[in-house]
Amino acid sequence: MKEVAIIGIGMTDWGELWEKSLRDISVEAALKCLDDAGVSKVDAITIGCMSGGLFNAQEHLGSLVADYLGQRFVPATRVESACASGGLAVKTAYMEVASGLAEYALAIGVEKMTDVDGNEATYALATAADQDYEAFHGITFPGLYAMMAKAHMKKYGTTLEQLSQVTVKNHDNGSLNPHAQFPCKFTLEQVMNSTMVADPLRLLHCSPITDGGAAVLLAPVEIAKKLNKPYAVITGIGHATDTIALAQRKDILKLEVVEQAAQRALKMAGKTIKDVSFAEVHDCFTIAEIMVMEAIGLVEPGKAGPAVMDGLTALTGKFPINPSGGLKSKGHPVGATGVAQVVEAVAQLRGEAGKRQVKNARIAMTQNMGGSGGSSIIHILEARS
Amino acid sequence: MKEVAIIGIGMTDWGELWEKSLRDISVEAALKCLDDAGVSKVDAITIGCMSGGLFNAQEHLGSLVADYLGQRFVPATRVESACASGGLAVKTAYMEVASGLAEYALAIGVEKMTDVDGNEATYALATAADQDYEAFHGITFPGLYAMMAKAHMKKYGTTLEQLSQVTVKNHDNGSLNPHAQFPCKFTLEQVMNSTMVADPLRLLHCSPITDGGAAVLLAPVEIAKKLNKPYAVITGIGHATDTIALAQRKDILKLEVVEQAAQRALKMAGKTIKDVSFAEVHDCFTIAEIMVMEAIGLVEPGKAGPAVMDGLTALTGKFPINPSGGLKSKGHPVGATGVAQVVEAVAQLRGEAGKRQVKNARIAMTQNMGGSGGSSIIHILEARS
Numbered sequence: 001m002k003e004v005a006i007i008g009i010g011m012t013d014w015g016e017l018w019e020k021s022l023r024d025i026s027v028e029a030a031l032k033c034l035d036d037a038g039v040s041k042v043d044a045i046t047i048g049c050m051s052g053g054l055f056n057a058q059e060h061l062g063s064l065v066a067d068y069l070g071q072r073f074v075p076a077t078r079v080e081s082a083c084a085s086g087g088l089a090v091k092t093a094y095m096e097v098a099s100g101l102a103e104y105a106l107a108i109g110v111e112k113m114t115d116v117d118g119n120e121a122t123y124a125l126a127t128a129a130d131q132d133y134e135a136f137h138g139i140t141f142p143g144l145y146a147m148m149a150k151a152h153m154k155k156y157g158t159t160l161e162q163l164s165q166v167t168v169k170n171h172d173n174g175s176l177n178p179h180a181q182f183p184c185k186f187t188l189e190q191v192m193n194s195t196m197v198a199d200p201l202r203l204l205h206c207s208p209i210t211d212g213g214a215a216v217l218l219a220p221v222e223i224a225k226k227l228n229k230p231y232a233v234i235t236g237i238g239h240a241t242d243t244i245a246l247a248q249r250k251d252i253l254k255l256e257v258v259e260q261a262a263q264r265a266l267k268m269a270g271k272t273i274k275d276v277s278f279a280e281v282h283d284c285f286t287i288a289e290i291m292v293m294e295a296i297g298l299v300e301p302g303k304a305g306p307a308v309m310d311g312l313t314a315l316t317g318k319f320p321i322n323p324s325g326g327l328k329s330k331g332h333p334v335g336a337t338g339v340a341q342v343v344e345a346v347a348q349l350r351g352e353a354g355k356r357q358v359k360n361a362r363i364a365m366t367q368n369m370g371g372s373g374g375s376s377i378i379h380i381l382e383a384r385s
Numbered sequence: 386m387k388e389v390a391i392i393g394i395g396m397t398d399w400g401e402l403w404e405k406s407l408r409d410i411s412v413e414a415a416l417k418c419l420d421d422a423g424v425s426k427v428d429a430i431t432i433g434c435m436s437g438g439l440f441n442a443q444e445h446l447g448s449l450v451a452d453y454l455g456q457r458f459v460p461a462t463r464v465e466s467a468c469a470s471g472g473l474a475v476k477t478a479y480m481e482v483a484s485g486l487a488e489y490a491l492a493i494g495v496e497k498m499t500d501v502d503g504n505e506a507t508y509a510l511a512t513a514a515d516q517d518y519e520a521f522h523g524i525t526f527p528g529l530y531a532m533m534a535k536a537h538m539k540k541y542g543t544t545l546e547q548l549s550q551v552t553v554k555n556h557d558n559g560s561l562n563p564h565a566q567f568p569c570k571f572t573l574e575q576v577m578n579s580t581m582v583a584d585p586l587r588l589l590h591c592s593p594i595t596d597g598g599a600a601v602l603l604a605p606v607e608i609a610k611k612l613n614k615p616y617a618v619i620t621g622i623g624h625a626t627d628t629i630a631l632a633q634r635k636d637i638l639k640l641e642v643v644e645q646a647a648q649r650a651l652k653m654a655g656k657t658i659k660d661v662s663f664a665e666v667h668d669c670f671t672i673a674e675i676m677v678m679e680a681i682g683l684v685e686p687g688k689a690g691p692a693v694m695d696g697l698t699a700l701t702g703k704f705p706i707n708p709s710g711g712l713k714s715k716g717h718p719v720g721a722t723g724v725a726q727v728v729e730a731v732a733q734l735r736g737e738a739g740k741r742q743v744k745n746a747r748i749a750m751t752q753n754m755g756g757s758g759g760s761s762i763i764h765i766l767e768a769r770s
Contacts, residue, residue: 002484021517052512053438057520059512060467063626063759067633073645075624076760077473080463082445088462092477098484099387101622127437127444132406135442237486239460241448248452260458374448375461 005224008037014212014331022112029213043102045076048089049335054124082128086338087368087377109339110213128371130245146198149287162305164191166286174325176356181331210331214340236269236380244374258295261376269380278320280341282369338368349383390609393422399597399716407497414598428487430461433474433494434720439509467513471723472753472762494724495598513756515630531583534672547690549576551671559710561741566716595716599725621654621765629759643680646761654765663705665726667754723753734768
């Protein structure tokens with residue numbers, strides 16, 4: 001299989017970007033990425049966006065962005081897998097290059113979520129759940145993840161303190177990220193006493209509603225070699241699906257979709273989880289980060305909570321998770337998240353992550369998830385220079 | 386580049402499928418395709434669907450369909466390029482195989498448009514136009530295509546009779562297609578006197594609102610060779626974008642996006658339009674078929690209207706267009722259309738199109754379009770046995 005490199009990265013500031021439209025945000029992220037790569041013309045564009053239709057009454061985003069980016073006539077593909085749309089955009093760009101259809105393939109992730117009010121945003125997000133068997137009956141994602149958290153607490157003794165420590169850690173990291181929506185720190189007490197959303201999940205266990213974009217440029221490794229600067233190579237891709245309805249899983253304590261995706265990605269890269277230096281994972285709710293740690297094989301089932309308390313996943317720990325601040329602190333413009341995870345991974349692998357630099361970052365894992373574990377896309381990235 | 390074959394095809398009946406849900410339709414098309422291929426397990430699924438969000442409050446369709454199709458854990462990607470989403474699903478499945486990530490890649494196209502009323506459907510479809518500069522101000526697709534038709538009539542002398550003959554021809558063909566939504570014939574007079582929609586376009590110049598699904602199974606050609614039955618090979622893919630706002634085109638009489646896509650597809654296949662036996666094209670409005678004939682190089686600009694009257698594109702003509710009945714007669718469930726075009730092309734190339742069989746069908750072109758020409762995906766398919 002053709003080796004594919006990432007030769008450019010870019011992202012916008014994340015937050016409530018009232019003054020910028022969906023197309024503005026997409027183009028800004030893409031231009032920053034092209035500037036980083038020193039490339040002006042691409043052969044293919046892929047865009048991860050969960051629901052331009054429901055958030056912005058705008059589908060057909062591929063063509064729109066190609067045009068406004070000055071890349072008219074360039075093939076552009078919008079992909080969607082709920083909150084894993086960004087990871088899917090990177091995978092699809094990989095296929096553009098690996099299939100030989102394109103040399104320079106730009107993957108953009110974007111979501112502009114504040115054009116609608118909170119109820120409408122919750123409705124839009126709930127279309128990632130099973131409409132007929134979940135959303136229609138009134139449950140939305142905080143409720144679904146709350147059930148997973150309750151079950152995890154009951155079976156493994158996972159505590160509110162452990163769920164909260166994930167928040168503290170991710171905000172510690174996010175406070176070092178200039179692009180983060182909420183670069184503020186919290187104490188364990190503040191998190192544990194924040195407003196209840198869906199028992200046991202409180203406000204500060206939930207990722208926010210965010211506007212933002214991110215982009216990465218892929219090319220055959222032969223092109224990257226000529227650039228005379230550090231770059232990253234995608235050596236593993238794992239993509240899997242599961243039932244989108246939580247009620248239809250055999251075991252809601254196991255994110256089998258992540259397990260499958262991680263095994264596939266590591267196998268393709270010829271690595272084990274022990275070889276990986278750090279990971280960006282999908283902490284849409286802090287219980288998700290706990291469960292992902294178990295599903296990727298970092299710790300045994302039930303051991304993630306204590307491991308977080310022990311500092312395993314802190315920036316200075318043995319296996320840093322979410323050095324970017326994660327979805328919790330950096331923000332979660334759903335379609336952009338998977339691409340931004342790759343942006344962070346590449347910045348780390350190039351040694352350009354500033355104050356949040358992970359020491360000896362050589363191999364990264366990015367784990368992006370759709371819904372309550374209905375889909376997941378995992379990339380393994382390796383540093384090259 | 387790896388040669389990729391199409392080893393299975395399937396589609397549902399098209400129409401107002403009140404008794405079937407979005408997932409039912411997707412699964413029915415996919416199962417028919419897998420039955421046709423004699424394959425039970427696939428490695429990747431791609432789904433073309435324009436707006437599950439706006440039509441059905443259901444995003445995350447990849448995972449939903451993988452699950453209901455009995456393909457849990459299989460990677461599934463939903464792609465969207467407005468009404469060209471189906472063509473994009475086929476291209477993306479091609480990339481799954483050509484990149485080496487998958488052997489058996491299933492492409493499904495689906496749309497369930499009658500879960501909402503006519504106004505809501507028009508609103509949903511208009512999100513394929515530029516929301517900020519077109520749709521928000523009140524114009525929808527019949528109006529956009531009407532402007533193109535008016536301009537074509539003014540510059541080239543194209544007549545209402547010529548626009549109407551496209552309808553007559555496509556319904557003649559569609560009357561032979563058991564899956565068609567409207568398998569009835571019309572006289573030129575009936576078409577010309579039908580209800581006005583957007584001057585000069587009348588009801589019978591417009592494709593309908595449809596529920597339906599279609600699916601094709603792709604695999605490396607080495608696998609197809611072992612099947613001992615006729616199959617088709619994808620030898621050319623052309624994918625292009627243009628401005629989605631009609632007002633931003635240099636010339637609204639030229640579908641440059643189709644011109645670009647056709648040239649790319651033919652170049653990749655090493656063919657010219659003269660080598661092609663027949664085509665399925667995107668006649669969302671009959672003026673579109675006229676303009677596509679010119680854009681793919683079949684006739685000079687302005688000559689398509691007279692060519693239709695002369696029977697060039699009739700089922701028994703030199704270059705049959707839309708033997709299936711096209712969007713006009715077969716129906717237009719937007720995300721399914723591009724896949725169904727490939728289903729028809731393969732059926733023709735295998736010599737299994739029954740009463741609507743094109744004689745000596747060896748090389749087919751399928752042309753799928755998004756919006757008013759904001760995107761187009763063209764495939765060149767060749768018969769093998």
